[in-house]
Amino acid sequence: MTPKVIAMAGKGGTGKTTTSALLIKYLLEKKLTPVLAVDADSNANLNELLELEVCSTIGAIRKDLKGDMPSGMTRDQFMEMKIQQAIIEDSGFDLLVMGQPDGPGCYCSANQYLAMTMERLADNYRYILVDNEAGMEHLSRMNLRSIDYLLIISDPSARGILTARRIAEITDPLGLVVKNKYLIVNRAPEPMTPELEAKIKEAVKESNLPLGGIFPASNELVQQEITGTSYLQLDNNIPVVQTAFATFDKIFG
């Protein structure tokens, strides 16, 4: 099985992790499984939206590998074992957390391990979803053969959408092979005024990015986050889930 790779991009706080959690819910309910979710943000929090506890991370494994190996084990075997332990298994999907980088700002070796891990694990999954932090640089270091779908998340402002466009434009210089890019405008005021909608549509047009969808601001998401309840349990009838699912139907259906 060759998995399809989906990655999130966008400024901090725009909704990458939120969209990731909603997309995992979608893939599970549509039985587009098994899914590997990779939390590639050093400040990992996708697990919280899924109500899962993280025991180990790629960053922690990398540290362990610097020390002595247990006797009778090669470094490769040790890594393999540790990675198996770090994969959080849930029904229909697994979660792998990247964790803290090596030194200040340096993800290099953690990324190498993740790249090797992905290489080994990839064929077990139908979809690999990477929840990324704001920068695109470490997506390029993760050594994904290609990204099938890049979802660029923006706030509902012309300036935000311009930033999304710039992010979309740097994938080529970074050497990332991206097959499909979609813009998702998140946290639109609900109800939306026709003026704002027109403004968003105009900015989207200028961005040259196909619009995946416009997700409404949602109190239910805020509530779910406060109570620490998994986003997988969100009511399918609430507007944000309906919009997200319709968007994903269009993109992945």
Ligand SMILES: Nc1ncnc2c1ncn2[C@@H]1O[C@H](COP(=O)(O)OP(=O)(O)O)[C@@H](O)[C@H]1O
């Ligand atoms: N559609 C939305 N409605 C209400 N709150 C949202 C929505 N999308 C995101 N948020 C909130 O905004 C904050 C940042 O979202 P998050 O997904 O963590 O962004 P990112 O991963 O891009 O940094 C979170 O507290 C999240 O609950």
Ligand SMILES: [Mg+2]
């Ligand atoms: Mg995030």
